[in-house]
Amino acid sequence: MRRFILSPSLLSADFGNLRGELEALEAAGLEWVHWDVMDGLFVPNITFGPPVIKALRASSKLFFDVHLMIDHPERYIREFADAGADLLCVHAETGVHLERTISAIREAGMQTGLALNPATPLNVAEYLLPQLDMVLVMSVNPGFGGQKFIPFCKEKIAALSKMIRERGLSTLIQVDGGVTLDNARELSDLGADVLVSGSAFFGHPPYAGRYQDFQRKMES
Numbered sequence: 001m002r003r004f005i006l007s008p009s010l011l012s013a014d015f016g017n018l019r020g021e022l023e024a025l026e027a028a029g030l031e032w033v034h035w036d037v038m039d040g041l042f043v044p045n046i047t048f049g050p051p052v053i054k055a056l057r058a059s060s061k062l063f064f065d066v067h068l069m070i071d072h073p074e075r076y077i078r079e080f081a082d083a084g085a086d087l088l089c090v091h092a093e094t095g096v097h098l099e100r101t102i103s104a105i106r107e108a109g110m111q112t113g114l115a116l117n118p119a120t121p122l123n124v125a126e127y128l129l130p131q132l133d134m135v136l137v138m139s140v141n142p143g144f145g146g147q148k149f150i151p152f153c154k155e156k157i158a159a160l161s162k163m164i165r166e167r168g169l170s171t172l173i174q175v176d177g178g179v180t181l182d183n184a185r186e187l188s189d190l191g192a193d194v195l196v197s198g199s200a201f202f203g204h205p206p207y208a209g210r211y212q213d214f215q216r217k218m219e220s
């Protein structure tokens with residue numbers, strides 16, 4: 001079985017009970033949780049920011065996988081580090097000085113991630129790969145949960161996997177958007193290490209059972 005991490009996206013969780021949701025994920029055996037931070041500019045939606053993450057950090061041992069969908073993310077690196085983010089992922093489309101931003105994330109003590117919109121070519125990530133712990137391949141246009149997986153992203157995952165292997169790197173590939181029980185195994189076989197799931201996870205309690213459903217798909 002390939003290495004497989006499931007990172008449930010809180011975008012589909014109960015915002016009125018985030019502490020309870022985090023506790024339930026931990027009790028169900030999950031190790032990661034995916035925070036979708038949206039600013040109403042880079043994407044049309046608005047969610048939460050560093051104060052909310054900070055307020056919940058002390059009560060959770062989960063790995064906080066933070067997906068920033070905000071313009072000029074370099075302005076907030078220190079705030080997210082102080083809030084307790086473990087990995088900070090910025091969008092390639094939000095910055096012209098990406099190397100500086102990625103270096104600043106590392107210097108702030110967090111793991112580094114670079115997210116690519118579906119139409120953004122992989123070569124944007126090429127020279128940064130040695131500095132990246134993770135590349136996030138968006139498989140829907142960011143902003144909302146519950147959208148359909150864009151089929152050409154499969155080719156992109158496979159190409160990225162090849163690029164990482166050829167360079168002898170261990171950069172993780174995360175796939176985010178439209179991940180379901182039906183495509184999880186195929187995405188893993190193509191090279192995905194971390195699958196984000198929002199609507200296909202939170203819509204189907206209990207969480208331990210849903211997590212096992214995903215794990216069984218990987219074993220079959």
Ligand SMILES: O=C(CO)[C@@H](O)[C@H](O)COP(=O)(O)O
Nearest residue numbers: 011142143145146178198199
């Ligand atoms: O970053 C995003 C959306 O912009 C995602 O993390 C979604 O929250 C995934 O939701 P589903 O497609 O799994 O419902």
Ligand SMILES: [Fe+2]
Nearest residue numbers: 036067176196
């Ligand atoms: Fe996300």
